Amino acid sequence: MEGLAGRIILVWGFKRAVLTILAGAIGVLALAPIGFFAAMFVSFTLLVWLMDGAAASPDSGYLGRLWPSFLTGWLFGFGYFVAGLWWLGHALMIDAEEFAWALPLALIGLPAVLAIFYGLATVIARLFWSDGMGRIAALALGFGLAEWLRSFAFTGFPWNAIGYGAMPVPLMMQSAHLIGTLGVTALAVFAFSAPALLGTRQGAIPGLSLAALLFAGHLGYGAYALSRPEAPVAAGPQPVVRIVQPAIDQSDKMDSAADREAIFEKHLSLSVQPAKQGGKRPDIIVWPETAIPFLITDNKDALSRIADTLDDDQILIAGAVRAEDMGPGAAPRYYNSIYVIDGRGQIIGASDKVHLVPFGEYLPFEPFFRRLGIENIVEMPGGFSAAASRSLLSMPNGLKLYPLICYEIIFPNEMSPQIADAGAILNVTNDAWFGDTPGPYQHFLQARVTAVEYGLPLIRSANTGISAFVDARGRVISGVDFNQQGFVDATLSSATFSRSDASSRSTYFWLLLGALGLISLISRVGFISRMN
Incomplete structure (x- = not known):
């Protein structure tokens, strides 16, 4: 793993761009109709290593130092959205004489715009980037904020949020009842990114342990929720x-x-x-x-x-x-x-x-x-x-x-x-x-x-x-x-599951982001201290 990580970190130029787009596209295999959630582990492990190598010139200004990280996230998002949303072009071809001209906008333009959110995610992550578990917490923080922003900015389009890749079957959907899709997204990015720690060793034991605990909790709560009896049905005949x-x-x-x-x-x-x-x-x-x-x-x-x-x-x-x-x-x-x-x-x-x-x-x-x-x-x-x-x-x-x-x-x-x-x-x-x-x-x-x-x-x-x-x-x-x-x-x-309102899920989501931010900040401070 260390040798593979090293080669990916050092890849540059056109090969780097293609690999980053491919990393995003691989993640789509976790979405419906395939639902192969393990693909996200490959996708985000590659993204972490690519972020490790997203270095700017030492004499670059502040924005210049963030540009390689933004470009990495944008290319990753572009691959993800092209592979996940190419079918939108089908709607334009129903009346091809009228709308075929807009096909490039649907196939390329929309993914290019949506990818900006993932570019922002990696910029946020770069602000807290370190050499251990903190960097995957930073990436989870960035994607959590980016998906939250994507849910409402410019009318919103939260289709195919990363969290759906962690919820292909009912057993893996139940966590959304507690923390919502946005909360699942943030924790899923942390878990999906954890294998990258095997390539650099730094922080591998605590990072992989926490990721395994989160994944076990995700499955465990799912099994618990599915085993619980339904809430009482209202009296009278059901339609x-x-x-x-x-x-x-x-x-x-x-x-x-x-x-x-x-x-x-x-x-x-x-x-x-x-x-x-x-x-x-x-x-x-x-x-x-x-x-x-x-x-x-x-x-x-x-x-x-x-x-x-x-x-x-x-x-x-x-x-x-x-x-x-x-x-x-x-x-x-x-x-x-x-x-x-x-x-x-x-x-x-x-x-x-x-x-x-x-x-x-x-x-x-x-x-x-x-x-x-x-x-x-x-x-x-x-x-x-x-x-x-x-x-x-x-x-x-x-x-x-x-x-x-x-x-x-x-x-x-x-x-x-x-x-x-x-x-x-x-x-x-x-x-x-x-x-x-x-x-x-x-x-x-x-x-x-x-x-x-x-x-x-x-x-x-x-x-x-x-x-x-x-x-x-x-x-x-x-x-x-x-x-x-x-x-x-x-x-x-009319049987329901125990109700949890949107405000409680929102509270849990922000608490999770706060915890991820704290881990990222502590790791970043420790990283800077070691560098000095």
Whole structure:
């Protein structure tokens, strides 16, 4: 190991750049759909050694001395995000004539921007860098802060946070309930980086011991949490919920009115299929994001068709576009919404999307980009508007659902205090934009981790999948496989895991960063003393 570490530390120039990008790309093997978490040990061990060799010229100024570390982190992040997000280009190719020009921005531009956060992580680490265990604590501190910043800066995009690589299965998800995904990320980077200590020997015994203890605690708490009995279920009958997965290709949703009518009828047909194996008729039926392919409030026949399809006591929850009239002479506002429709065809509830996708659902700095001829990917005049707040969806039987549309479920800041009153999380999405790529699998894993964080069961309806019922510990109860047309019924248990609110997880996260910072600082001071 010492010989290998020495060669990597001394590698320079083009070879160093390629190796750093490769180190980041290797880490993606830990993410869904592969879930080979051991790849992260290779990835971060290489990063530590590359950071050891990220030396600047002695006569460089302050920023100049930090530049090699920033570049190392940026190259690492660039490899990680290119390998982990290349599938975003699939959405642009659905309407290739209009958006193929933007493919380099999705494949190269976005990863280049996101990699800046990892460049900042390694700069923070460099400020505390030493020659022992302290440097992997510094790296964990840097990545913890960088992922926290990435969760909200410039609207946020916390997709594929490093911590997800340490949570491929329910046994390894439970720590998120205590310290959140950000806390898991910080500790995971420490553990993933620990093998690098074998290459330099300095601090190997305490560093590897602490990393082993953290990893054992991660698995041990997972086993403990999965063995605990569920919280008591509320009294009374539990509703049977049907998730509909129509598996409609995204290009078909952009065709003629006749095609859109056929899509609507397909959803209705799947909704009225008899329950499998003599099961009970569903009380609640859930359709995915934008399942209703027209403005339902302008189509009274559609509401009549729903009323004809449902029994009087059934409820339909469906993704749709909602239009809001802004008065004479003003263009309407459009919202990506969820409607609750009763068996008589009446809309009895709705919730609008709060966190929109930049360049997908709205244009940031719209006047500037429109002058350049850049439009939204979603065909909607003026794009979507964001809701000011989120509304719980209340069912007639008293069940309250916390609604999250598409990628809202990966944002910790989208969980308002109202979630404490919810009996389950509802996530509707249309991952058909991403085709048969890792994207839908990554999205599903992150949704399951959110269920674990908040100790709530998850109802997830996705157009092409993966649709599933997930319990409060991230275990898939039943579902429909990716790209399969069908439905699945399940009795929704309101059983939850012990609740832990976001404020306590945030407190634990900052305490962890404080501990990592203290280890880094003590090691740095000792390192400087030895150098003098």
